[in-house]
Amino acid sequence: MIPQSRYYTEGHEVFRASFRQFLTKEIMPYREEWQAAGQLPRALWRAAGEAGFLCTKLSTEYGGGGGDIYHCLVILEEQTRACFNEIAFYLHSDIIAPYIELYGTEDQKRRILPRMASGDLVAAIAMTEPGAGSDLRAIRTTAKRINDHYVLNGQKTFISNGQVADLICVAAKTSRENSSDISLFLLETESARGFKRGRNLKKLGCKAQDSSELFFDDLRIPKENLLGGEEGKGLHQLMKRLPEERLIMAMSAVANMESALETTVEYANDYSRPGQRLMDVQNTRFKLAEAATTCTIARTFLNHCLDLFIEDKFDATLGAIVKWWTTEQQFQVVGECVQLYGELGCLMESEIARRYADSRLGRIAGGTSEIMKELISRTL
């Protein structure tokens, strides 16, 4: 049994119970419907906002819950245990809202954050481009200042929430000469001319999470919507936020491998061929022992990172280590579980198959494993 962090309180447990209830009533009955639709309905965001499950970490001053990273962890653990990994409240609440809270002008915070907390605005962040994945300096979308506006031209892809988002945080170059001169813009999509959403891209897993191409064709954004009001700060802002985003990816990975192990242990104990339980086969026992070891170590390391995060000692290298290792191990562990399930593990109606398909994304999204290794190797 891995000891719980000293920062995890009774209050988090109460929050967990109430989110679990919300999940059971408002989310799980519709899972298949939403996965078939390829996106989550807007009504869910409003319901989640009303019930206090959006922007849980955001300061109460701006309509948030005033919580900490453990609230994000609780939500991820609960949705993952229920095998609905792709609900992206964390993206909206814990990845995008902090950009505005930390770097936005007072006007931006007051205008936008309360509406994000209530679920009236659904947020997305647009960094990746067709020719530029994890390499931010290579992005080609430009923003040119003309009087009171910035005019954006370019294209983004793989944007989560892109189909439904009302607020998109767009990374664009404000100078052609300097590759690091990147700025972030708060695009309010309602009434934005020159903005077009492309297809909802079909993915291996994470079916209810929409993922889109976005097009900007002389898109005009008022200068008041330049995040923080100062050009050229984007790269720095993104870099500062990445370790926490990677910690969140790791939280999801650990929760998913634990849930996969739990259900597979149960299956191996229950399922028997004539004369022999699956659990009585040595290969099963060894594979599950390996998976249990990996899960225990991953959870221990995650707790360590969460504590350091709360103590403000979590850095980019640790972010890369925890993201790389837990997402790779997640894929490995869930893959071994699929194997133990046999053909049942290959049916999309089985939980383990969905966990497996979802887990493939972990090694790519939020900076690929290869980028993580680049970052780690810089400390050598």
Add this chain to the structure above:
Amino acid sequence: MAELKYTEEHEIFRGAVRRFFEQEFSSEAKAWNEAGKVPRSAWQQAAEIGLLCPTIGTEYGGAGADILHAVILLEEQIRSGSPAIGLNLHNNVVAGLIERNGSEYLKKYCLPRMANGEWIGAFALSEPHVGGDLAAIRTTAELDGDEYVLHGRKTLVGNGYSADVVIVVAKTNTEPGNKDINLLLVDATAAGFKRGPLLKTIGQGVLDSAELFFHNVRVPKTHLLGGEGTGSTQLSDSFPLESLMAGVAAVTVMEHAIELTTDYTRDRMVFGKPVLHYQNTRFKLAEALAEATIARVFLEQCLNEYIGGKLTRTTSAMLKWWTAEMVSQIVDDCLQFHGGYGYMLEYPIARLWQDSRGAKTCGGSTEIMKEIIAVALDQPACAP
């Protein structure tokens, strides 16, 4: 996570240990390592600065120090190039078993001599054709008056070639299915006790290893550790500490190997640029560094649990096998980056490769560890 409480006193101890290995041991270490054992004078030197039985109570000649001293000692021994002295076995296994389970008489009899370097301790479990399978051992101890008559043969006994005192695992009842395991303390001067030749090992994982023969050796009844039939419990109680020390050794070797390799590849040029600048090198070393970081955090968590009396059999087994497999992988990758030099024993990485091979097999193999973990999973009730 609660942090380990390393104090200034621990750092002073670390400094003393480091100096000892650098100054006292360095000149002869090479010859000793080739021999696979150290002379008795080395044990006495170690005793003089308090490296024998540091965690044993002061009333028995130890220093009454905490477990972190044992950790520091092992870390520094490895960092100095693993001189061939079986301190961990002597201090933590043999003296540890005696202190935890021995009668007052036995503790007074053995521990001060083990602490002052007069006696070297060994632990004899494995037998030919049996390995470490407790249920299958065939050495017998039959009670005859006030003495046990010990009969049997042990092998792969670490410290066995030089030992003065050996804890021998034996059965008092050899009927099939009997699980009556006993631990007997045997004096190496006893009649009927004989040693085989020094066994050659791949590396320093097991030291001073020998076969031991017991031909009707008479052992006083008072030399039984704990009660009759309590051997299994005593051994399973000492399993967490043994696994912990195996984890300390493995993690220290990982860190040391990465350091050596980073330094080596930074200087070594291939096709006009340092090996470290090739992406393959950087990625492999990044993986190793990440794994060593994670292993260290897990080890510290286990140490904390051990100090709090909460380190379970399952978690101990996880630590043991996982760090053993990781260190083998990492050291092998690191050796690869040394090219042909990595194959030469004068390079430390080659010796780390040799020394770390024992991790996966000695002290309970990876396979046994997985069996132990699987037992905890093999309960329908553990699923929700």
